[in-house]
Amino acid sequence: xxxxxxxxxxxxxxxxxxxxxxxxxxxxxxxxxxxxxxxxxxxxxxxxxxxxxxxxxxxxxxxxxxxxxxxxxxxxxxxxxxxxxxxxxxxxxxxxxxxxxxxxxxxxxxxxxxxxxxxxxxxxxxxxxxxxxxxxxxxxxxxxxxxxxxxxxxxxxxxxxxxxxxxxxxxxxxxxxxxxxxxxxxxxxxxxxxxxxxxxxxxxxxxxxxxxxxxxxxxxxxxxxxxxxxxxxxxxxxxxxxxxxxxxxxxxxxxxxxxxxxxxxxxxxxxxxxxxxxxxxxxxxxxxxxxxxxxxxxxxxxxxxxxxxxxxxxxxxxxxxxxxxxxxxxxxxxx
Amino acid sequence: xxxxxxxxxxxxxxxxxxxxxxxxxxxxxxxxxxxxxxxxxxxxxxxxxxxxxxxxxxxxxxxxxxxxxxxxxxxxxxxxxxxxxxxxxxxxxxxxxxxxxxxxxxxxxxxxxxxxxxxxxxxxxxxxxxxxxxxxxxxxxxxxxxxxxxxxxxxxxxxxxxxxxxxxxxxxxxxxxxxxxxxxxxxxxxxxxxxxxxxxxxxxxxxxxxxxxxxxxxxxxxxxxxxxxxxxxxxxxxxxxxxxxxxxxxxxxxxxxxxxxxxxxxxxxxxxxxxxxxxxxxxxxxxxxxxxxxxxxxxxxxxxxxxxxxxxxxxxxxxxxxxxxxxxxxxxxxxxxxxxxxxxxxxxxxxxxxxxxxxxxxxxxxxxxxxxxxxxxxxxxxxxxxxxxxxxxxxxxxxxxxxxxxxxxxxxxxxxxxxxxxxxxxxxxxxxxxxxxxxxxxxxxxxxxxxxxxxxxxxxxxxxxxxxxxxxxxxxxxxxxxxxxxxxxxxxxxxxxxxxxx
Numbered sequence: 032x033x034x035x036x037x038x039x040x041x042x043x044x045x046x047x048x049x050x051x052x053x054x055x056x057x058x059x060x061x062x063x064x065x066x067x068x069x070x071x072x073x074x075x076x077x078x079x080x081x082x083x084x085x086x087x088x089x090x091x092x093x094x095x096x097x098x099x100x101x102x103x104x105x106x107x108x109x110x111x112x113x114x115x116x117x118x119x120x121x122x123x124x125x126x127x128x129x130x131x132x133x134x135x136x137x138x139x140x141x142x143x144x145x146x147x148x149x150x151x152x153x154x155x156x157x158x159x160x161x162x163x164x165x166x167x168x169x170x171x172x173x174x175x176x177x178x179x180x181x182x183x184x185x186x187x188x189x190x191x192x193x194x195x196x197x198x199x200x201x202x203x204x205x206x207x208x209x210x211x212x213x214x215x216x217x218x219x220x221x222x223x224x225x226x227x228x229x230x231x232x233x234x235x236x237x238x239x240x241x242x243x244x245x246x247x248x249x250x251x252x253x254x255x256x257x258x259x260x261x262x263x264x265x266x267x268x269x270x271x272x273x274x275x276x277x278x279x280x281x282x283x284x285x286x287x288x289x290x291x292x293x294x295x296x297x298x299x300x301x302x303x304x305x306x307x308x309x310x311x312x313x314x315x316x317x318x319x320x321x322x323x324x325x326x327x328x329x330x331x332x333x334x335x336x337x338x339x340x341x342x343x344x345x346x347x348x349x350x351x352x353x354x355x356x357x358x359x360x361x362x363x364x365x366x
Numbered sequence: 367x368x369x370x371x372x373x374x375x376x377x378x379x380x381x382x383x384x385x386x387x388x389x390x391x392x393x394x395x396x397x398x399x400x401x402x403x404x405x406x407x408x409x410x411x412x413x414x415x416x417x418x419x420x421x422x423x424x425x426x427x428x429x430x431x432x433x434x435x436x437x438x439x440x441x442x443x444x445x446x447x448x449x450x451x452x453x454x455x456x457x458x459x460x461x462x463x464x465x466x467x468x469x470x471x472x473x474x475x476x477x478x479x480x481x482x483x484x485x486x487x488x489x490x491x492x493x494x495x496x497x498x499x500x501x502x503x504x505x506x507x508x509x510x511x512x513x514x515x516x517x518x519x520x521x522x523x524x525x526x527x528x529x530x531x532x533x534x535x536x537x538x539x540x541x542x543x544x545x546x547x548x549x550x551x552x553x554x555x556x557x558x559x560x561x562x563x564x565x566x567x568x569x570x571x572x573x574x575x576x577x578x579x580x581x582x583x584x585x586x587x588x589x590x591x592x593x594x595x596x597x598x599x600x601x602x603x604x605x606x607x608x609x610x611x612x613x614x615x616x617x618x619x620x621x622x623x624x625x626x627x628x629x630x631x632x633x634x635x636x637x638x639x640x641x642x643x644x645x646x647x648x649x650x651x652x653x654x655x656x657x658x659x660x661x662x663x664x665x666x667x668x669x670x671x672x673x674x675x676x677x678x679x680x681x682x683x684x685x686x687x688x689x690x691x692x693x694x695x696x697x698x699x700x701x702x703x704x705x706x707x708x709x710x711x712x713x714x715x716x717x718x719x720x721x722x723x724x725x726x727x728x729x730x731x732x733x734x735x736x737x738x739x740x741x742x743x744x745x746x747x748x749x750x751x752x753x754x755x756x757x758x759x760x761x762x763x764x765x766x767x768x769x770x771x772x773x774x775x776x777x778x779x780x781x782x783x784x785x786x787x788x789x790x791x792x793x794x795x796x797x798x799x800x801x802x803x804x805x806x807x808x809x810x811x812x813x814x815x816x817x818x819x820x821x822x823x824x825x826x827x828x829x830x831x832x833x834x835x836x837x838x839x840x841x842x843x844x845x846x847x848x849x850x851x852x853x854x855x856x857x858x859x860x861x862x863x864x865x866x867x868x
Contacts, residue, residue, distance in 0.1 A: 082481035085436070089474045095443050096466035103458020103534075110447025110454075111801040118812045121444060122819060125437040129823060132433035136830050178455075179803040321459040322529070322536040329466060336470040344478055350489050350854055 034330060035320035038101040039303065041333055043296040045097055049090035050161070050199070051206075051288050055281075056080040056087055058207015060127070060154020063147055065204070066211065066226055071357045072219050073147055077131065078359070079214040082351045084131060086344055088124070100329055104178055104319035105303045112172065112180025113164055116187060120157045127153035158203045159196040163187065166195025169245060169295050171313070174306035178314055191244060198241045201234040202291070206284045209268065213277040216356035224272055227280070231269040238265065242291065245298055254297040261290035374800045376809040377449040380816065382782070384441050386775050387820050391435035393774055396510060396557065397564020397599075398428035399503040401591065403496075410496050415842060416583045422846075423584065423839035424568070425499075429484065430830050434823065436477070441816065443469075449809060453789055453799035460526050460537045461516055464544070468512035476505030488845055489855045510560070511553050518549035520790050521781070522617040528793075535793065551613045555606035559709065559777065561599035563770035566712045568592030569719060570767025571835050577760035581838045593723065596716030603709060608663065615664040615672070618791055620682065621784035623675045624693050625702040626660055627653075635660035635672035641699060686792070693786040701780035708773035715766050722759060 059080050067073040099106040110117060126149050134146035170191050173182035208230050212223040242258045250258070268283035299305075303319050306312035320326065402425045409417035443465060446454050454461075479501035486495050524546045525539035537543070569592035575585040615622045623631075627641040627650055637659030642652040658668035665672075673681075675692060682691040742752045789796040850856045 082485040085481055086474065086478040089469060089477050092440065092443055092473060093466070093469035095447075096462065096469040098462075099443075099446065099454065099458055100462030100466040103454055103462060106447050106458060106462070107451035107454040107801075110444060111449075111451035111804050114448055114804055114808045115811070117444060117448060118815060121441055122815060124440050125819065125823075128437040128440075129433055129826075132429065133826065133830060136430070137833070177802075179451075181803065321462070325459045325463055325537045325540075328537075328540050329463060332467055332470060336474075340470070340474045340478075344474070347478055347482055350482060351485065352854060 033316075034323055034326035035101070035316045036301075037330060038097070038320065038326055039296070039300060039316045042094060042097055042101065043292065045090060045094035046296075047289050047292045049087070049094055050203070050292055051285050052087035052090055053084070054158075054199075054203040054288055055206045055210040056084040057154045057158040058203045058205065059211060060150050060207070061158065061200075061204045062207055062211060062223075062226075063154075064151045066208070066219070066223060070143070070147075071360055074360050075215060075219060075355055075357055076211060077134070077147075077150065078355055079211060081131070083344075083347060085128070086347065088128070091124075097329070097333075101321055101326060102303055102314075102316075102319045103321060105314050108174060108178050108180055108304055108314060109168070112174075112182070113167070113187065115184045116160050116164060120160050123153035123157045127157075155200065159200040162196035162199030163192045165199075165295055166192030166241075168304055169195075169298055170248065171305035171307035173308050174304065174312050174314065175308065176312050178312070178319075181308075191241075191248075194237065194241050194244070198234070198237050198291075201230060201237055202284075202288060205230045205234045205268075206281075206288060209272055209277065209280045209284050212272065213281045214354055216354045217358075219356065220354075224275070224277075227272045228269065231265070231272065235262070235265050235269070238262070238287075238291065242294060245294065249298045250294075251297070254294045257290045257294035257297055261287050261294060264290060371806060371810065373804065373806050373809050374797050376806065376813055377800050378796065380449060380809065380813045381445065382779070383813070383817055383820070384438065384445065385782075386778060387824075388435065388438040388442055389774060389778055390771055391431050391438065392510070393556075393560035393563040393770070394567060395428065395432045395435045396503075396506045396560040397595070398424060398431065398567070399499065399506050400561075401564055401568065401595065402428050403499040403503045404591070406496050406499055410492055415847075416587055418842060418846060419581075419839040420584045420588055423834075424588070425483075426834050427567075427571075427831060429480075430827065430834065432480065434827055438820070448812070449801055449804065450789075450799050451801035451803070453794065456534050456794055456799070457519075457790060458534075460519060460523075460535055460543065463537065463540060464512045464516040464519075468509050472505050472509035472512060476502055476509060479505065488850055490849075490853060491851055492849045494853065495849065507557065510556060511549075514553045514556055515544050515549040517781075518546065518552050519543050521552075521614075521785060522546065522548040523790050523793050524548075535790075547613050548617060551606065551610040555603065555610045558599050558602040558606050559770065559774055561595055562603050562709065562712060563774060565592045565595030565597075565599055565716065566767055566770050569596060569716060570764050573760040573763035574835065575838060577757065577764065584839045589719075590723065593716055593720040596713065597720050600709070600713030600716055604713070607706070607709075611663055612665075618785065619673050620675065620678045620691060620693065621698065621780075622664065623673060623678055624695050624698040624784055625780065627695055627699045628660065628672065628674045629676055631671060631673040631677045633661070633671050634658045634669045635664070637663065638699075689787075691787060693784050698780060698784045701776045701783065704776040705773050705780055708769045708776070712766060712769040712773070715762060715769075719759065719763060 059076050063073045063076050067076055095106070098109070130146040130149040130153065134143055134150075137143070164187075167187050167189075170189070172180060173186060175181045205227060208223050208227040212220055212227060215223065239262060242261060246255060246258055264283045264286035268280050268287060271277075271280035271283055301316050302313045303316060304314040306314075321329075402421055405417050405424060406421040408414070409421055446461075479498045482490065483495065483498040483502060486498060490498070523535070525537060525542035526535045527538050528534075529536045543549070568588055572585045572589035572592055575581050576589065611622070623629075626635070626638050628635060628638070629650065634657055636655035636657045638650075638653060638655040640652070640654040641650040661670045661672055662668045664670065675695065679691050683689065742756045785791055787795050787797070789799045
């Protein structure tokens with residue numbers, strides 16, 4: 032196995048980690064409008080992800096940095112090609128981060144309401160747009176012989192990619208709903224479980240269509256296995272939710288994300304960004320990658336750092352393992 | 367109009383705006399993390415409540431800043447791909463590695479432990495909670511180091527070769543990229559300047575409270591801590607600046623000649639205090655300078671030869687082919703002066719403050735009305751002057767709080783503009799680095815969006831800072847004084863409100 036193949040896998044792992052982790056905090060962001068009945072419940076929802084969302088987001092920055100280092104051509108084509116959608120995502124991530132940190136810094140009702148509205152939209156839009164981006168990567172876009180993207184922004188808004196966007200949006204929302212059921216107590220927990228069923232069914236419907244479409248378009252045996260695992264895990268997550276096994280339900284919705292992302296990357300390999308104009312102009316793991324020396328250094332770094340990161344991030348989840356409810360919001364904060 | 371809106375010009379403006387804006391928050395974050403950690407350590411060791419109140423106060427201001435630092439940092443990583451795709455293709459093999467290292471080693475660390483610190487007051491035992499803020503501090507410093515190593519490679523490329531077949535630069539020695547003298551000098555200079563920034567911030571805000579005679583005990587401690595930080599960091603900033611300058615005279619003679627508006631090379635070159643140059647004619651019409659000083663700064667020798675702008679331009683033309691290799695001289699010249707001027711002024715005010723607040727110059731304890739009275743500075747026998755003098759010093763400290771921030775911004779403008787027309791010195795010109803596939807409209811859109819967003823966020827941030835600065839250090843609660851003994855919080859507190867929640 033070549034190092035550039037290893038790095039293809041590692042980048043898939045980083046994106047998987049990102050979607051698994053930030054997936055549920057995007058979902059919780061969407062739930063602030065979908066599930067929370069009042070201000071107090073919104074606060075409970077935001078607090079379930081308070082200690083961890085920032086660490087989750089670093090998975091994206093690492094995926095970006097690793098792509099830059101391991102596949103510079105891919106990084107250059109992708110980020111300059113998907114310019115405007117990326118701009119929207121960046122604006123959302125900026126506003127979202129500030130919203131979490133600044134919302135409670137002033138007591139005024141309008142101040143807090145505005146930031147809460149911001150949290151909803153800036154969670155919803157990236158959750159949708161990442162799916163659109165990956166839909167386009169897998170489907171192939173207009174790349175010329177110099178590896179430059181020559182399409183325009185409307186080319187990116189094709190039915191397959193838009194469906195991909197709806198899949199990530201609903202899947203992340205489902206993932207966030209079962210996370211909420213796992214992390215809260217009281218009335219909100221019960222309602223989260225009821226909502227999980229509805230969101231889960233919509234997700235299943237959209238995901239099956241999208242994944243089967245992907246399989247027909249460019250799948251092989253391995254991607255078929257991933258597809259089956261993704262769908263089976265989604266069904267099992269719904270079942271676990273119905274019988275009240277919240278931990279299992281969350282783990283299984285995570286497996287759905289892992290398998291679905293794995294399927295996309297399996298379909299992609301050995302391309303990293305296929306050209307829809309000419310197969311010879313596609314970016315592949317070989318023509319887009321860095322030199323073996325750089326990849327070797329990066330492999331050492333990732334090999335040592337990743338287990339440590341996983342260790343202390345897991346510890347964070349353990350420290351904040353207690354469920355929270357409306358009774359945990361201080362009276363003076365409950366305006 | 368054509369040129370003004372050329373994609374290259376817009377991309378450069380965008381890079382300048384986003385980077386300078388991002389760098390308003392970075393130095394404050396780096397220094398306030400460490401200073402807050404220091405104060406919290408003092409609390410854990412002495413159990414003196416003033417340290418805990420100080421920790422909470424400065425910690426809050428630190429959090430408001432780091433939130434902005436983090437979100438504006440995201441843009442930095444992505445804009446290389448968005449606006450500078452040919453740069454990314456050409457140098458990704460080298461430049462990407464430190465960025466990836468930063469994310470994997472520093473950024474994960476920083477962001478995970480900051481979550482633990484913010485929400486961990488009632489979930490972690492005292493010492494583990496203290497360790498978290500130290501982890502954050504280490505993370506911020508490591509983060510700065512990797513980024514500066516990447517930037518130093520653009521100033522002085524080492525450890526690479528050009529792969530003609532692939533049309534790109536490839537890494538041959540990563541250790542050299544991380545440890546070359548440019549990277550070490552730049553990291554040293556940036557980190558010391560960061561502490562100067564945080565120190566002056568602390569001094570200014572503490573002076574504001576002392577001026578208003580509020581929270582005196584906490585603020586006296588903060589004032590002294592800030593002053594010591596300013597003086598120590600200020601001295602080290604000057605030393606590191608001199609070191610970095612000497613490195614640059616050797617590696618980027620054009621940048622330093624431009625910094626001095628030294629048109630023609632000469633022996634015993636003067637340090638110019640003021641110059642008005644005419645770029646087209648290649649000489650200064652008006653000039654005020656001290657002979658020999660520039661030679662000393664460059665080579666530790668008052669009579670040594672320093673090459674000028676015209677000689678260097680000719681040398682570079684001979685080496686790299688026809689072209690104009692001069693940066694915009696007035697920008698470089700003045701940026702260099704503003705950087706040094708504002709930095710030095712801040713150091714001088716800190717030094718004066720440290721001298722003035724020595725025990726000898728304070729109104730003695732037995733002459734004061736109460737323990738919470740602001741100590742007055744008594745420089746002369748004439749005691750009537752002392753309140754006026756104290757007030758004057760507090761006012762100066764408040765109004766000069768942002769001087770290092772100005773110095774930092776000009777420092778970066780100097781570093782980056784002085785390297786032009788190169789993006790990687792001697793290797794890749796800026797005009798060959800922009801994204802060929804990105805339209806003028808797209809870059810213009812993103813520039814307007816980011817600038818407008820940053821302007822709105824600046825207003826929000828300043829208002830929040832002012833609110834929390836005015837509010838002063840919080841009163842302590844039962845929960846603050848009785849931290850949990852178990853990780854995850856004590857079970858007896860299961861239904862208690864959280865000590866910190868969004």
